[in-house]
Each structure stands twice: as structure tokens, then as C-alpha cells.
Amino acid sequence: MDQPAVVLQDLSHRFVTPSGAMMDVLQDVSVTVREKEFFTVVGPSGCGKSTLLNIASGLLQPKAGTVKRLKGDRELEKLEIGYITQDSNLFPWCTVIENVMMPLEIRKLPKRERVERARDWIKIVGLEGFENHYPRQLSGGMQKRCAIARTMVYEPEVLLMDEPFGALDAITKVTMQKTILDLWQQRQTSVMFITHDLTEAIALSDRVAVMTGRPGRIRRTVDIPLERPRDVYNITDLKNFRELRHELWDLLETDLES
Ligand SMILES: Nc1ncnc2c1ncn2[C@@H]1O[C@H](COP(=O)(O)OP(=O)(O)O)[C@@H](O)[C@H]1O
Ligand SMILES: [Mg+2]
Structure with a gap:
């Protein structure tokens, strides 16, 4: 479990806006997703989450930094990466x-x-x-x-998912979360998941990285020490749930206020 699967190191990226100005989108982002880990990234809208996943998938070349996707010592090929985009x-x-x-x-x-x-x-x-x-x-x-x-x-070997359940109704969403958790548990894939839903992040993940507003940096990575297998239908009833949600929300809120 401690072998690295996706290693993103000191990533920075910028885009040219329609007016021709440069916009910094990611700044010195370093993330390591471990083998068989369910790793989630949350962050305010527009902070660069999708850009980060595009870079992790190999579709987008970062302006600075390195990307490695590994299985043991072997570098994975693009065809071994699964990427489920937002739509x-x-x-x-x-x-x-x-x-x-x-x-x-x-x-x-x-x-x-x-x-x-x-x-x-x-x-x-x-x-x-x-x-x-x-x-x-x-x-x-x-x-x-x-x-x-x-x-x-x-x-x-590695599954990347960008807010896959964002547009679904509440009931379908929980059902899909259960499907994904079951699959992940059976197939033992390494997952890098993006959501803006803190309950979803807690229900699914081993660790959650909270990003700052743009240019996105990693503010902190929080462990989710809830037992597995998890009951996604009743996750909010768990004793530590409220605490974890508070912790994540506080980390996010720092940016929403400014
Ligand atoms: N191809 C692009 N060209 C120019 N700007 C882009 C491009 N893709 C994303 N952006 C801008 O970069 C910022 C971060 O986008 P994105 O990574 O999609 O954020 P998130 O997924 O966190 O909402 C946004 O301001 C967005 O408008
Ligand atoms: Mg996005």
C-alpha cells in the first residue's frame, strides 16, 4: 500500500486567458497517490482540479514539474491509465x-x-x-x-475520476458511490478522485487533499481513518464524520472568505 502509484512533483501550470494575459492555475503542487489507495482532491471551483487531473492523465503537459505513474518500478503506459472525465x-x-x-x-x-x-x-x-x-x-x-x-x-492500473457523480440526483449518487467503492475494493486499483462534495470525499477516501483557491496549491492532506468496508448510505451517522467534515470545511473556508 505504501508503493507510489501516481507521483506529481512540483507541478505548476498557467493558461493564456482570452484577453491574452497569463493566468497561473497550479503552483508547486506535489501529490503522491499510493498503490491501491483511494485518494481524493477537493478545492474551490476554478482552482485547477481538472487541470491537475489532465496533467496526471498525461493529456496535458505541465509548464513545470514532473509526473510519474508507476506499478512497482515500472512506468505505466497511457493505455494503462483510466480517466473518467466530468461529462x-x-x-x-x-x-x-x-x-x-x-x-x-x-x-x-x-x-x-x-x-x-x-x-x-x-x-x-x-x-x-x-x-x-x-x-x-x-x-x-x-x-x-x-x-x-x-x-x-x-x-x-490507475483510475482517475473528475467529479463523476456531480450531476446526479442524491439517490443515484449514493448508489454510484457504492458501486465505485465495491469495484475499487475488488479490483485493487489506485484511484485519484475529484469532487467538491465533502461528504462524498469522506465516504470514499483514504486521504483527502484540500486545495487552495487559484492558483491551486495543496493546503493540507487529511487522513480519513474510517473503517472499511464503509456503509456509504449511513456514513454521516459515524461518530468521527462530523469532526472530519469540520476539519475539511475549515481548510476550504480559509479561501472562500478571502
Ligand atoms: N484550456 C484552457 N485554456 C485557458 N484557461 C483554462 C483552460 N482550462 C482551464 N482553464 C482555466 O483554468 C482555471 C482552472 O480550471 P479547472 O482546472 O477546470 O478548475 P476546477 O476543475 O478546479 O474547477 C479556470 O479559471 C479555467 O477557466
Ligand atoms: Mg473541474
Whole structure:
């Protein structure tokens, strides 16, 4: 568990704004996600969370700093990283099963195995019977399940998720949290998760990093010492829950006031 899986060191990034000015978005961010850890980043809107995950995924090159994604001593290839972006990004012209098979096609798996593995994952995420539906024929929660299946189907070593449940209703959200926790527990993936929901962060994570306002820095990383497996439905009843929530909220609030 103490082996590093994602090592982000002294990252800084800036963008050019539409008016042509430079805007610092991340400043000296260092994060280490350990192997098999559920690591979450919270922070105020616009502080650079998505930018950080884009950098962690390898899609975006930081202006300064280094990124490593590891399995033991080996550096992972891009195809071994799973990235579930904020909007599910399903292919609208593909059915559920075609969407889920896509990464396997890219990896050139034989047709039979593609179909088998896609069917397995469609079942795991509870979309059996919807194989031939198009994304537009699914609810938001079902689309999210499809996106999760499409990523998990190639068994990534590292799973990056950017506010995956942000747009879902409260009931669907908790159900999805349970799905993700169960999968994480069974598959033993290393997870880097982004949310602005402190209850979600506490319910899911081993550690939570709190970011400052832009330019985003890591203010502090807090351990979440709640027992596993966790009951996401009743997490707020736990004795330490309120304390943890207070601690995180205080760290966030420092920025919201200024
Ligand atoms: N490609 C881009 N070009 C210019 N500005 C960007 C780009 N992507 C993000 N930004 C800006 O960088 C800041 C941080 O964005 P983002 O990482 O999406 O924040 P968060 O996910 O924490 O809400 C925002 O002000 C956003 O407008
Ligand atoms: Mg974002």
C-alpha cells in the first residue's frame, strides 16, 4: 500500500486567458497517490482540479514539474491509465456495448474476447438489458455506469475520476458511490478522485487533499481513518464524520472568505 502509484512533483501550470494575459492555475503542487489507495482532491471551483487531473492523465503537459505513474518500478503506459472525465464522453453514435468494447478494439483484442469482457462489465455496472441502447436513451446515472464500464473493461492500473457523480440526483449518487467503492475494493486499483462534495470525499477516501483557491496549491492532506468496508448510505451517522467534515470545511473556508 505504501508503493507510489501516481507521483506529481512540483507541478505548476498557467493558461493564456482570452484577453491574452497569463493566468497561473497550479503552483508547486506535489501529490503522491499510493498503490491501491483511494485518494481524493477537493478545492474551490476554478482552482485547477481538472487541470491537475489532465496533467496526471498525461493529456496535458505541465509548464513545470514532473509526473510519474508507476506499478512497482515500472512506468505505466497511457493505455494503462483510466480517466473518467466530468461529462461521460460516450460516443453518441455507438450503443452501450459498442461504447464498452471500444477500448478493447483500440487494444486489438479479438472480437470474441471484446464481446465477452464488455458483457461482463455491462452486467457488473447493472446495465444488462441495455446493451443495444444509445447513450441518449439512458438516464444520467446509466450513462455514468456505461462510462465506468468502458474504463474498467481494460482494467486500468490507475483510475482517475473528475467529479463523476456531480450531476446526479442524491439517490443515484449514493448508489454510484457504492458501486465505485465495491469495484475499487475488488479490483485493487489506485484511484485519484475529484469532487467538491465533502461528504462524498469522506465516504470514499483514504486521504483527502484540500486545495487552495487559484492558483491551486495543496493546503493540507487529511487522513480519513474510517473503517472499511464503509456503509456509504449511513456514513454521516459515524461518530468521527462530523469532526472530519469540520476539519475539511475549515481548510476550504480559509479561501472562500478571502
Ligand atoms: N484550456 C484552457 N485554456 C485557458 N484557461 C483554462 C483552460 N482550462 C482551464 N482553464 C482555466 O483554468 C482555471 C482552472 O480550471 P479547472 O482546472 O477546470 O478548475 P476546477 O476543475 O478546479 O474547477 C479556470 O479559471 C479555467 O477557466
Ligand atoms: Mg473541474
